Amino acid sequence: MSDPADPAGDQRPRKRVRNYGAGRVALLEAAVRVVARGGLRKLTYRAVAQEAGVTHGLVVHHFGSRDALIEETVTHAIRSSLSVSVLGLGGDGAADFATGLVQMVEAGPDLQAFQYELLLEARRRPELLPHLRALYEEYFETTRGELSRLLPGPPGRGLSRLVFAALEGLVLHQLVFGEREVTEEALTELRELLRALAGESVEHREPGEPEESGGSGEPGEG
The missing domain is CATH 1.10.357 (Tetracycline Repressor; domain 2)
Incomplete structure (x- = not known):
C-alpha cells in the first residue's frame, strides 16, 4: 500500500534515513536542523519527515498545517536556546x-x-x-x-x-x-x-x- 501523501504511481526508490524518533520533540528537533541547513523556506512536512526518518503523514498528524509547524518549531527553539544560554x-x-x-x-x-x-x-x-x-x-x-x-x-x-x-x-x-x-x-x-x-x-x-x-x-x- 502506497503512502497517501505521495503522488500516485511514484515508485522511485526511497533514500534510507536515520530514524531519530517519532515523538513531537524529535520532530521539532528535526525541524530545527532543516532550518539551520536551508533556512525557514525549506521547512516542509516532507523535509522534516526525511530528516527525522518518519512518514510524511506522521508530521501532518502532529502539526496539521505548515504554519503550525513553523510556530511550534520557533517556540521549541526559543525554549531550547534559553535553556542552554x-x-x-x-x-x-x-x-x-x-x-x-x-x-x-x-x-x-x-x-x-x-x-x-x-x-x-x-x-x-x-x-x-x-x-x-x-x-x-x-x-x-x-x-x-x-x-x-x-x-x-x-x-x-x-x-x-x-x-x-x-x-x-x-x-x-x-x-x-x-x-x-x-x-x-x-x-x-x-x-x-x-x-x-x-x-x-x-x-x-x-x-x-x-x-x-x-x-x-x-x-x-x-
Missing part, C-alpha cells in the same frame, strides 16, 4: 563572564544557526517578530542583570546591547569560520574591558594569553 550563570566576577560560550556553540551549532535564520526571515515575515523579540528581550534582560552584578552602577541600555551584540557576533563568527581560539581571545579581551569598568585591577597580557584562574596572585604561587 551561557548568560546568567552567576560567576564570581568579570573573569567568569560568558564562560562556556565556545562550548555552547560547538555542542549545538544547529540551534544557534536556527536563530540567525530566524532573524533574517523575520524581515520578510513580520509575524515572526513577536517570537523573536520575546527571545531577545530575555537575552537583553539577562545581559543587563549580569552587568548590574559585575559593575558598580546600573548599566545603560546601550552598554547592555553592546555587550550582547559582541557575544552574538562571536557566536556567528564561530559558526561560520570555526576558529575557536579567536573566540576565546576575543572573550578574554571583553572580560578585561568589563574588569576595567568594574574597577578591578587588570594585568596586561599579550593577545591570546589565557587568563589566570585560582590563587591569590601572590608571588611564588602556582
